Amino acid sequence: MKNNQLLSRAWLSIAVILVLIALPFFGGGRVIGIGITMGITMIAVIGLQLTMGYAGQVNMGQSAFMGVGAFAAGFCVSKLGFSAIPGLLCAGIAAALFGLVFGAAAVRIRGFYLALTTIAAQYVFIFIMLKLPHSWFGQAEGLRLKAVGLFGFTLNTDVRVYFFVLFVLVVLTIGAYNIVRSKTGLAFVAIRDQENASALLGINVVKYKLLAFLIGACYAGVAGGLWAYYVRYVQIDQFSLWLSIWYAGMIIVGGTGSILGAIIGTFVISMLQEALTFLGPRLAELVGTGSGQIVFAGMNIILGLAIMICVIYARKGLVGLLPRKLTSE
Amino acid sequence: MILELQGVTLRFGGVVALNDVRMNVESNEILALIGPNGAGKSCILNCISGFNVPQEGEIRFNGQLLRDQPSHTRSKNGIGRTFQGDKLIAELSVEDNVLVGRHAHMKTNVFQDFFYWPYSHKTKNQHKTEVDRILSLLDLQKYKKIAVSELSYGLRKKVDLARALATAPKILLMDEPMAGMNSAEKEVMARLVTQIHREFKIPVLIIEHDIEIVMNIANRITVLDWGRVVATGTPAEIQKNPEVIAAYLGQEDQ
Amino acid sequence: MTTFLTFLVNGALIGLLYSLIALTFIIIYRSSRVFNLAQGELIVIAAFLIWSFSDRLPDNPFIAVLLATLALVVIGLIIERVIIRPLIGADVFSYVMVTIGLLLFLQGVVLVLWGPEIRLFPAIIDLAGVRIGGMVLDRALVYGAIATVVIATGMMIFFNKTQTGLEMTAVAEGHEIALSMGISIKKSLAISWILSCILSIVAAIMFLNGKGLSFAAADVALVALPAVLLAGLESVGGVLIAGLIIGITAQLGSYWLDPLVGGGVADVLPFVFMIIILLIRPTGLFGWKSVDRL
Numbered sequence A: 001m002k003n004n005q006l007l008s009r010a011w012l013s014i015a016v017i018l019v020l021i022a023l024p025f026f027g028g029g030r031v032i033g034i035g036i037t038m039g040i041t042m043i044a045v046i047g048l049q050l051t052m053g054y055a056g057q058v059n060m061g062q063s064a065f066m067g068v069g070a071f072a073a074g075f076c077v078s079k080l081g082f083s084a085i086p087g088l089l090c091a092g093i094a095a096a097l098f099g100l101v102f103g104a105a106a107v108r109i110r111g112f113y114l115a116l117t118t119i120a121a122q123y124v125f126i127f128i129m130l131k132l133p134h135s136w137f138g139q140a141e142g143l144r145l146k147a148v149g150l151f152g153f154t155l156n157t158d159v160r161v162y163f164f165v166l167f168v169l170v171v172l173t174i175g176a177y178n179i180v181r182s183k184t185g186l187a188f189v190a191i192r193d194q195e196n197a198s199a200l201l202g203i204n205v206v207k208y209k210l211l212a213f214l215i216g217a218c219y220a221g222v223a224g225g226l227w228a229y230y231v232r233y234v235q236i237d238q239f240s241l242w243l244s245i246w247y248a249g250m251i252i253v254g255g256t257g258s259i260l261g262a263i264i265g266t267f268v269i270s271m272l273q274e275a276l277t278f279l280g281p282r283l284a285e286l287v288g289t290g291s292g293q294i295v296f297a298g299m300n301i302i303l304g305l306a307i308m309i310c311v312i313y314a315r316k317g318l319v320g321l322l323p324r325k326l327t328s329e
Numbered sequence B: 001m002i003l004e005l006q007g008v009t010l011r012f013g014g015v016v017a018l019n020d021v022r023m024n025v026e027s028n029e030i031l032a033l034i035g036p037n038g039a040g041k042s043c044i045l046n047c048i049s050g051f052n053v054p055q056e057g058e059i060r061f062n063g064q065l066l067r068d069q070p071s072h073t074r075s076k077n078g079i080g081r082t083f084q085g086d087k088l089i090a091e092l093s094v095e096d097n098v099l100v101g102r103h104a105h106m107k108t109n110v111f112q113d114f115f116y117w118p119y120s121h122k123t124k125n126q127h128k129t130e131v132d133r134i135l136s137l138l139d140l141q142k143y144k145k146i147a148v149s150e151l152s153y154g155l156r157k158k159v160d161l162a163r164a165l166a167t168a169p170k171i172l173l174m175d176e177p178m179a180g181m182n183s184a185e186k187e188v189m190a191r192l193v194t195q196i197h198r199e200f201k202i203p204v205l206i207i208e209h210d211i212e213i214v215m216n217i218a219n220r221i222t223v224l225d226w227g228r229v230v231a232t233g234t235p236a237e238i239q240k241n242p243e244v245i246a247a248y249l250g251q252e253d254q
Numbered sequence C: 001m002t003t004f005l006t007f008l009v010n011g012a013l014i015g016l017l018y019s020l021i022a023l024t025f026i027i028i029y030r031s032s033r034v035f036n037l038a039q040g041e042l043i044v045i046a047a048f049l050i051w052s053f054s055d056r057l058p059d060n061p062f063i064a065v066l067l068a069t070l071a072l073v074v075i076g077l078i079i080e081r082v083i084i085r086p087l088i089g090a091d092v093f094s095y096v097m098v099t100i101g102l103l104l105f106l107q108g109v110v111l112v113l114w115g116p117e118i119r120l121f122p123a124i125i126d127l128a129g130v131r132i133g134g135m136v137l138d139r140a141l142v143y144g145a146i147a148t149v150v151i152a153t154g155m156m157i158f159f160n161k162t163q164t165g166l167e168m169t170a171v172a173e174g175h176e177i178a179l180s181m182g183i184s185i186k187k188s189l190a191i192s193w194i195l196s197c198i199l200s201i202v203a204a205i206m207f208l209n210g211k212g213l214s215f216a217a218a219d220v221a222l223v224a225l226p227a228v229l230l231a232g233l234e235s236v237g238g239v240l241i242a243g244l245i246i247g248i249t250a251q252l253g254s255y256w257l258d259p260l261v262g263g264g265v266a267d268v269l270p271f272v273f274m275i276i277i278l279l280i281r282p283t284g285l286f287g288w289k290s291v292d293r294l
Helices: A003-026 A029-054 A062-080 A084-108 A111-131 A158-180 A183-193 A195-200 A205-231 A241-254 A259-287 A291-313 B041-049 B071-076 B094-101 B110-115 B118-137 B153-166 B183-199 B211-217 B235-240 B242-253 C002-032 C039-056 C061-087 C092-114 C139-161 C163-173 C175-180 C185-208 C215-231 C238-261 C265-280
Strands: B003-012 B015-025 B030-034 B056-061 B079-082 B171-175 B204-207 B220-225 B228-233 C130-132 C135-137
Touching: A003 A029, A003 A158, A029 A062, A029 A158, A029 A183, A029 A205, A029 A241, A029 A259, A062 A084, A062 A111, A062 A205, A062 A241, A084 A111, A084 A205, A084 C265, A111 A241, A111 C092, A111 C215, A111 C265, A158 A183, A158 A205, A158 A259, A158 B110, A183 A195, A183 A205, A183 B094, A183 B110, A183 B118, A195 A205, A195 B071, A241 A259, A241 A291, A241 C092, A259 A291, A291 C061, A291 C092, B003 B041, B015 B041, B015 B056, B015 B228, B030 B041, B030 B183, B030 B211, B041 B056, B041 B071, B041 B079, B041 B171, B041 B204, B071 B079, B079 B153, B094 B118, B094 B153, B110 B118, B118 B153, B153 B171, B153 B183, B171 B183, B183 B204, B183 B211, B211 B235, B220 B235, B228 B235, B228 B242, B235 B242, C002 C039, C002 C061, C002 C135, C002 C139, C002 C163, C002 C185, C002 C215, C002 C238, C039 C061, C039 C092, C039 C185, C039 C215, C061 C092, C061 C185, C092 C215, C135 C139, C139 C163, C139 C185, C139 C238, C163 C175, C163 C185, C175 C185, C185 C215, C215 C238, C215 C265, C238 C265
Parallel strands: B030 B204, B030 B220, B079 B171, B171 B204
Antiparallel strands: B003 B015, B003 B056, B220 B228, C130 C135
16 A cells, blocks of 8 residues: 555544544434443454454354453453453453464364354353352343443543544554554465465465464453443443344445444444434334334344345445445455 | 485375475576376475475475474575465455565564554565565566455465565476466476576476477476385486376377 | 153153254255255244134134145245245355344344234144043144154155156256256245144144133244254254154153252253254254365
């Protein structure tokens, strides 16, 4: 990438960040809430993009990793009194360890079977969390947190949480871009497209499969921790197989194998969800079912269609529709 | 000798792909491996690379037994290789594909990569310089930034070769590098092989079907049939060997 | 002792239900090499179709089932043509995601068409339990188990001994091979989808006879996945044994472990089992091993 291209990308990114910083002052509480949720989702989805889109390792358990992070952060903050950043570190590390276990399975189990293994693991995760001692993670009731502290401040308002999430998102996004452009990123793509040849070219396939899961899970864990700080209530139902599937859907719609794709996909699907929620009551009258159901059903129909159309007809997702200058990495 | 195979036997279920194979490669030669389709030539390369593990026998490289070494370690230690068909990463550029070959020699870890430490940046540029050197040697400079999927087959095979060279090999294994090429392209590739052998001073073990080319560039030839070594010798000796003629060269005449 | 035996036998019965569901996946995979993760939704649709038709024809349950079967076959063939056909030969990631997309889509459609309420699935099979020894067993499960064994055996004979079946097996081994032998892949695909839809109807009846039906029933297909994997994606013969193993292990595990952990073991044990099996044998217990080519 030429230097002036790099520079114009940097300016564009800074402009976007400035807009995002200004957002809370112009938007209302709802906008801030959407922003926080979207930001948290983006972190998890970017992580998934690294594992699936770049390294080609199917992972249908990203929300389970997020759950691990959320519970770890929740536990550290509510029972051990950690502050925000140590809590996030715990979340990331806990989730990464989980991810390592999956990575180990991914070494032996490939492709489709791996997808099924990760689905199975979601259920096992839920079961384990429900059965662990109540004093640890609250079983079916979950954990409640007080607002977490950060360098003397308390993250007790949505605005403060928003800026913290924005900060973490920017750091992790830049980090993701860096990984993608580096030796690690190149190894990921090599394993994805030519796994057998890669091993014979000097790439330690085992190590990089493990790394792919570790990094992706770490991102999910951090997202989970942030979620815990925002909602201040962590409960196992928040981390279902459907969430994992939605994350994968966001990557497909946005564009597999592109960080920008992960960001765009998350944005578009989240906005769609907001639109549907807004139209919910009207649609519900039309069809005759409850308003909450229609949003869930509607999202599934739209997302399902979008995924099918994208995979069959628009391989590069929404990113593929943008002019090349903006998107080449 | 730099590479030595002794009593190598490889089985897939009930099928014996390699049967008590005994051969070697000297450190200053181009050795051609020829034989009918299905004779097991690729299997030998795969055993040396570590992709297949022979049930019996020993393979030594630079005196070291290769038994338990994983493929990527063998590559790092100098066993370089080109592949049959197209094993490039279609969406990446020529430069990036060849850079993959530099992987084992890039010394950053993932944390450094995450922060794109100045060290990461410097390292990457160092290796890009090396890639440039190889690309200009193979006359691929003008295609550097072009996605490999947009290149002709002949050019892609050249990129495959460039990638193999990027791994800084001490021996180059080539799996039918000229398959699917017209005679002009074959000439170019044949000349490249000898040029590389001379300039990089590395031995080459090449599987090839075109007998004329083999006779021209090889110092020695090993003939394989049904997983067994039928004969080894100079091109002149092989041409006169009755068993070889019966097994292989005779069919060429028809 | 009777309780233990009951758990054991129930385990076998439920296991055979898993086998039946697993068959619906396996038949599709054999012909198209595409694993349709949305297959479970088809069973739910089968159930709702039966419910809808029975609602209108309360005195003719068998006609209702017949109509439901026809409707499901049409839906299945449309899905095959529009969604699965373009996926043939595609990489794993593609068809995993497309079938997941299909899963989401169908889930949404079911929810919109039939709503979230729980309906009462008609008791097509007599509700009275079957008495054997001291045990009372669910009649639908028993009939279904017998049907499953018959069907699976029939499938094995079909795929290995009949002309059409052998052609379909050739298609399963590789589309290029089949094409070169002049075998119609389209015919194979159509037949396998019809078979799969019929099996889905049987599975729906067996699983839901006289019980509550809601859109969440699709989860049953996920629990059958371990049986699919244990058997191997192509193995019709292995599916019976796989189902039995999963079902019995789950129920026995439940018998011994539920008191210790407070329930839920039967649902999670199949998944644990599956993970362990895959770690030991990454392509399933009876599946065809594919040789890695360089």
